[in-house]
Structure formats: structure tokens, C-alpha cells
Amino acid sequence: MILVQREDFDPGALLAGFAAGDTGVGAVCSFIGLVRDRGDSDGVNAMTLEHYPGMTEKQLAGIEAEARARWPLADVLVVHRFGRLEPGERIVFVATASAHRAAAFDACAFLMDWLKTKAPFWKLEEGADGARWVDAKATDDAAADRWRS
């Protein structure tokens, strides 16, 4: 399931309900991305996540479908926020459920790596010197490339 929202989410509540009742699931893996107080520049006061409504949901659904094609997943949940966020706030939540841990771990990492290079989100950082758009990182491209088969 894909959720794109401005509101915060409760990771505990999401995990408690995730794949609940499916007794074939032996492993649940999750990831939470947070806003840091430093980025390309030191002293980030806040960041605003802009996205492309419509394409965002479409790309995330495609990434979920790709993960389900590669690993035997019982369930997938991706929650991604947009709007203005301050350091410490949650940006993204990914959870995967499978019979065994290897698929859950790998699929969770894959979802984040592909999301970072394919989902149409852009970060505008607010610092002491004003606002600046965050540059894409070559390390993110390299992380996504390792899943190329």
C-alpha cells in the first residue's frame, strides 16, 4: 500500500497493524527516514518537500510492484510525507513482510534505494543563509544501481 500525505504518521501503530493476522509471515522489516539538522549546508532549520501529485503515487506503486516481483512479500507499506518539515520529523516509512528475514531486509532496502532515485520529490532546505534546493547525490544513484539485474 502507498500513502502520500502531509500529516505525520505513528510508526508503532503502523507496525502493529502491518501484516497482522497473517501467520505465514515470519519477518517484518521497517525503515524510517527523518529530517536532519544538517544537510548540504550546516544548520538546516526546516525543509519543504515538493512532489508531483499523480506521478508520485504512480511511481511508488510501480516500485512496490517491482519489489513484489523480486521477493515473496506478504505485504508492503510505503508512507511518504510532503510539505514543510523540521529537524527530527519523520519523512518516510517503509515496511515489508515475508516468510523469512532475507526477503524482508532486502526488499526494504530496495524500496528505499529505488524510491530515492525514482519518486518525484524535491527537498528545499531552509538555513541561516536562506533556502536552497538539495542536489541529488551520486551515492543514491550507486545505491539504486546495485539492484539492477
Add this chain to the structure above:
Amino acid sequence: MQVLYFAWLRAKTGIGSEEVAPPAEVATVGQLIDWLKQRGPGHAEAFADLGVVRVAINQEHSGLDAPVAAGDEVAFFPPVTGG
């Protein structure tokens, strides 16, 4: 054809979206960019370095040599930085 701009491309062009009707000889994304650059200095600045511009056609990632046609939704944006 609906053209959308995101992040600093929106800031430089000064608009989030515009409805355009390029001439028939505009058949690819690259040709569309050349045509859009003539709309004003903001557009010219937004497309000054195509190495940092990405494109999606009808909400799918695409390339500069991809074909475009009337009715398409064409979006321009910098490399994505979500997650």
C-alpha cells in the same frame, strides 16, 4: 499539451504549469525544450544546463530524445531528492 515545472525549474520559469501548442515540427522533448526556451528569459535560464534537467511524459520517466505529441503531459524537474 500540458507542461509542468517543479522545484527550481518552477522558480526559474515563474510558473508551475502551462498549456502550450507547439508547431508540428516539435516532435521530441529536446525540440520542445528549444521551443520553450524562446518563451522568455526565465524559460531560457531554466533550460540552460540540460545535464541537471529530468523529464517525465505522462508521469513516466523519459529522455530528451523521446517523442512528444499534442495531449501529452510533459513535466520538467531536477534529479529527484526524496526519501
